Amino acid sequence: MPETPRRPASNLPPLSLHIPEPRYRPGDTPDFVDIEVPPVEATPRPSEATKPDAMRELSYGLVRVLDFDGQAKGQWDPKLTPERLRVMLRYMMLVRAFDDRMFRAQRQGKTSFYMKCTGEEATSVASTMALDRGDMCFPSYRQQGILIARDYPLIQMMNQIYSNRGDHLMGRQLPIMYSAPEHGFFSVSGNLATQYPQAVGWAMASASKGDSRIATVWCGEGSSAEGDFHSALTFATVYNAPVIFNVVNNQWAISSFSGFAGGERTTFAARAVGYGIAGLRIDGNDPLAVYAATQWAADRARTNNGPTLIEHFTYRSEGHSTSDDPSAYRPADEATAWPLGDPIARLRQHLETLGEWDAERHEAQAKELDDLVKTTQKQSEKLGILGHGMHQPFETMFDDVFEELPWHLKEQCAQMLAEQEAKFGPNWKPE
Amino acid sequence: MMTPENLGSTQTATKTMNMIEAINSAMDVMLERDPNMVVMGEDVGFFGGVFRATAGLQKKHGKTRVFDTPINECGIIGVAVGMGAYGLRPVPEIQFADYIYPGLDQLVSEAARLRYRSAADFICPMTVRTPFGGGIFGGQTHSQSPESIMTHICGVKTVIPSNPYDAKGLLIAAIEDNDPVVFLEPKRIYNGPFSGYYDRPVEPWSKHDASAVPEDYYRIELGKAATVRSGEALTILVYGTMVHVTRTIVEEMGVDAEIIDLRTLLPLDIDAIEASVKKTGRCLIIHEATRTSGFGAELAALVQERCFYHLEAPVERVTGFDTPYPHSLEWAYFPGPVRIATALTKILKD
Numbered sequence: 001m002p003e004t005p006r007r008p009a010s011n012l013p014p015l016s017l018h019i020p021e022p023r024y025r026p027g028d029t030p031d032f033v034d035i036e037v038p039p040v041e042a043t044p045r046p047s048e049a050t051k052p053d054a055m056r057e058l059s060y061g062l063v064r065v066l067d068f069d070g071q072a073k074g075q076w077d078p079k080l081t082p083e084r085l086r087v088m089l090r091y092m093m094l095v096r097a098f099d100d101r102m103f104r105a106q107r108q109g110k111t112s113f114y115m116k117c118t119g120e121e122a123t124s125v126a127s128t129m130a131l132d133r134g135d136m137c138f139p140s141y142r143q144q145g146i147l148i149a150r151d152y153p154l155i156q157m158m159n160q161i162y163s164n165r166g167d168h169l170m171g172r173q174l175p176i177m178y179s180a181p182e183h184g185f186f187s188v189s190g191n192l193a194t195q196y197p198q199a200v201g202w203a204m205a206s207a208s209k210g211d212s213r214i215a216t217v218w219c220g221e222g223s224s225a226e227g228d229f230h231s232a233l234t235f236a237t238v239y240n241a242p243v244i245f246n247v248v249n250n251q252w253a254i255s256s257f258s259g260f261a262g263g264e265r266t267t268f269a270a271r272a273v274g275y276g277i278a279g280l281r282i283d284g285n286d287p288l289a290v291y292a293a294t295q296w297a298a299d300r301a302r303t304n305n306g307p308t309l310i311e312h313f314t315y316r317s318e319g320h321s322t323s324d325d326p327s328a329y330r331p332a333d334e335a336t337a338w339p340l341g342d343p344i345a346r347l348r349q350h351l352e353t354l355g356e357w358d359a360e361r362h363e364a365q366a367k368e369l370d371d372l373v374k375t376t377q378k379q380s381e382k383l384g385i386l387g388h389g390m391h392q393p394f395e396t397m398f399d400d401v402f403e404e405l406p407w408h409l410k411e412q413c414a415q416m417l418a419e420q421e422a423k424f425g426p427n428w429k430p431e
Numbered sequence: 432m433m434t435p436e437n438l439g440s441t442q443t444a445t446k447t448m449n450m451i452e453a454i455n456s457a458m459d460v461m462l463e464r465d466p467n468m469v470v471m472g473e474d475v476g477f478f479g480g481v482f483r484a485t486a487g488l489q490k491k492h493g494k495t496r497v498f499d500t501p502i503n504e505c506g507i508i509g510v511a512v513g514m515g516a517y518g519l520r521p522v523p524e525i526q527f528a529d530y531i532y533p534g535l536d537q538l539v540s541e542a543a544r545l546r547y548r549s550a551a552d553f554i555c556p557m558t559v560r561t562p563f564g565g566g567i568f569g570g571q572t573h574s575q576s577p578e579s580i581m582t583h584i585c586g587v588k589t590v591i592p593s594n595p596y597d598a599k600g601l602l603i604a605a606i607e608d609n610d611p612v613v614f615l616e617p618k619r620i621y622n623g624p625f626s627g628y629y630d631r632p633v634e635p636w637s638k639h640d641a642s643a644v645p646e647d648y649y650r651i652e653l654g655k656a657a658t659v660r661s662g663e664a665l666t667i668l669v670y671g672t673m674v675h676v677t678r679t680i681v682e683e684m685g686v687d688a689e690i691i692d693l694r695t696l697l698p699l700d701i702d703a704i705e706a707s708v709k710k711t712g713r714c715l716i717i718h719e720a721t722r723t724s725g726f727g728a729e730l731a732a733l734v735q736e737r738c739f740y741h742l743e744a745p746v747e748r749v750t751g752f753d754t755p756y757p758h759s760l761e762w763a764y765f766p767g768p769v770r771i772a773t774a775l776t777k778i779l780k781d
Contacts, residue, residue, distance in 0.1 A: 136516075136517075138513075168550055168552075169548070169549065169550045170550050172547060172548060172550065173548050177548070179548070179549040179550070179552045179553065180552075181549075181552045181553065186516060186553065187545060187548055187549035187552060187553050189540065189541060189544075189548075191536060191540045191541070194509065194536065194537060194540060194541050196509070197505065197506050197508075197509025197510050197512075197513065197537070198509050198510070198512045198513035198516065198541065199513055200506075200509075200510055200513060201509065201510030201511060201512060201513025201514040201515075201516075201517070201521075202513040202514065202516055202517045203513075204510060204513075204514065205513070205514040205517035205518070205519045206517060208469070208495040208496075208519075209517075215513070227505050227533070228505055228509060228536075228537070231501075231503045231505040231506030231509060232506065232509070234501050234503055234506060235500070235501060235503070235506045235510050238500075238501055399550075400546045400547045400550055400551050401546070401547055401585055401586050402546070402586065402588070402610050402698075403546070403554075403608075403609045403610055406654065406697075406698035407698065407701055408698065408699070408701075
């Protein structure tokens with residue numbers, strides 16, 4: 001052991017290393033009273049062409065539309081029709097019904113993995129609804145709301161989750177890592193924040209072709225620490241790319257609280273300030289705020305006024321995934337203590353306040369969506385569940401590594417097929 | 432060298448080009464032919480690249496097709512992946528292969544996997560051009576040969592030309608390929624083939640047959656090796672700069688070697704390798720990259736798997752040493768004439 005170096009004589013206190021620690025651990029009583037929630041009317045809505053340095057305070061504030069009495073107020077109110085609000089509510093409820101069902105399917109051993117987005121439905125559903133249908137979404141792994149809000153067939157999502165014979169990704173991807181080009185949904189990676197520079201590249205391509213479509217991308221506050229995030233913001237500001245960056249700050253990255261991404265020092269929207277791009281920090285549990293901010297950013301991008309970074313201030317109500325146990329690192333009742341409520345409950349309250357919705361219709365819709373998910377699940381399971389034989393043909397394992405199969409993969413494919421025959425006998429091949 | 436793989440459309444006049452000019456010509460021809468192709472990278476725009484590979488391309492094809500980027504290789508490759516998803520055909524330059532590492536996740540986990548993970552919903556028709564290799568007093572960060580890192584990635588093709596004619600034809604084929612290609616350019620031979628004797632004057636490409644390059648479009652199929660010299664005594668598997676070093680030593684020693692320039696490392700031309708080694712019964716592998724887990728290890732394994740009963744001597748490797756590329760001692764590191772001659776003597780005696 002080397003000798004511990006002695007501190008030079010001085011009256012300075014010794015240096016100390018700060019290791020962030022969340023305020024509450026299991027057994028503590030969470031209290032979020034010090035989270036600043038400004039009044040809805042307090043936040044001005046600048047024009048979409050405002051220069052980033054003239055709107056910096058929006059990176060540190062909180063854009064809101066719905067107050068806690070269910071009223072839509074202030075300059076950011078997108079003034080959606082009741083019909084549109086009901087569509088939004090329906091999509092968010094469908095996401096939740098789907099999540100509950102698929103979570104249960106994983107627990108029943110029908111697949112390996114699932115990730116819910118409970119409490120964060122607005123950050124993808126309301127955001128997608130504010131985009132044009134041709135705009136390209138580069139999701140992270142918790143944006144199933146994009147697919148739902150673009151009416152992607154539920155059965156295709158389930159087939160992917162089960163890696164079954166109907167899975168158009170051929171059972172190659174971890175459940176929920178969908179790909180849906182016809183629905184403007186880029187292939188989900190699993191490596192974090194890699195989609196950030198890709199979205200910028202797509203947006204740059206669209207701009208270079210004189211197209212009108214923009215790109216939009218999501219990551220969590222945790223993965224905003226990745227280099228890719230900063231690469232993306234650099235390229236976006238350099239080329240004034242028509243892109244919307246969403247940082248879903250749900251407070252938790254598996255067991256690491258937002259402090260491990262720098263959240264103790266400043267907001268995530270403030271990352272935009274250093275890059276000279278527009279930043280908006282918004283109430284991510286307020287679907288109308290999400291809609292309004294996205295619409296603002298989309299208009300800005302589409303008129304060559306550049307990129308926007310939106311921090312959705314929200315809370316991850318459930319575990320990171322089916323492989324996670326949040327009770328091991330945070331109080332069980334943090335989600336209920338969260339001061340910004342639940343996005344579905346808040347939109348429902350708003351519609352009811354408007355006299356455009358009631359408990360009876362809500363319950364009926366919840367039941368209808370639950371039945372829809374259940375029926376679809378049955379159809380999907382007819383095509384197989386993970387590990388029960390009804391997978392894709394073995395040889396497809398070698399397809400799509402390259403456009404054409406090179407000799408070494410042909411050889412390896414033959415070897416794999418011979419192994420199956422050795423295992424299961426000469427008539428092993430189904431059909 | 433000019434005839435067999437010429438798959439070109441219209442053969443027009445040839446021009447004497449060095450490797451830089453041939454690479455520039457490939458991009459120029461393709462920018463003309465494919466409105467979706469873009470060239471991007473550090474200093475590649477107005478300035479035309481630190482090695483001049485993109486000189487004049489921005490002026491001719493415009494700023495939105497040939498442009499400078501931030502010094503950010505993760506961004507360069509990541510942005511190129513997104514452009515490919517849109518429908519463009521990006522040809523990013525990484526200024527030195529030594530700088531590719533910040534972009535490696537985008538290459539390994541994104542570009543290379545995109546077709547597979549999306550079942551061809553999205554593809555990545557990107558060609559990453561990057562100068563590699565030593566012998567230019569570049570020190571440890573401007574001299575590396577990372578080809579075996581690239582060949583270890585499933586979903587990426589790795590191409591290394593050794594002369595101007597091949598460089599243009601292979602680069603055009605790489606650009607047209609619908610999968611990501613890493614196109615490693617041996618920078619020591621940009622301006623002339625290298626004999627391996629660093630103290631001798633550099634010979635210009637103009638004295639070499641392969642400097643006669645068609646000005647028009649032509650392509651050389653990826654995955655096909657070239658026989659540089661036919662022979663009976665042994666097979667030498669080699670690529671890039673080392674093709675010329677090898678040829679010099681073989682001629683000096685008067686060895687009847689069959690020299691095979693692999694040109695594409697992945698997919699590899701296994702038929703050419705197998706046929707030659709079975710004919711000669713001896714195999715020497717030469718590369719400049721570090722030895723352990725180098726591409727030579729893969730070649731040696733393939734040769735013994737396929738040609739063991741034809742071998743009359745152990746497969747030998749001549750490589751760089753397993754150290755970083757030393758600046759002042761680079762000629763002691765470089766697998767030059769002495770190391771090659773020693774190996775040749777040994778393998779022919781065994």
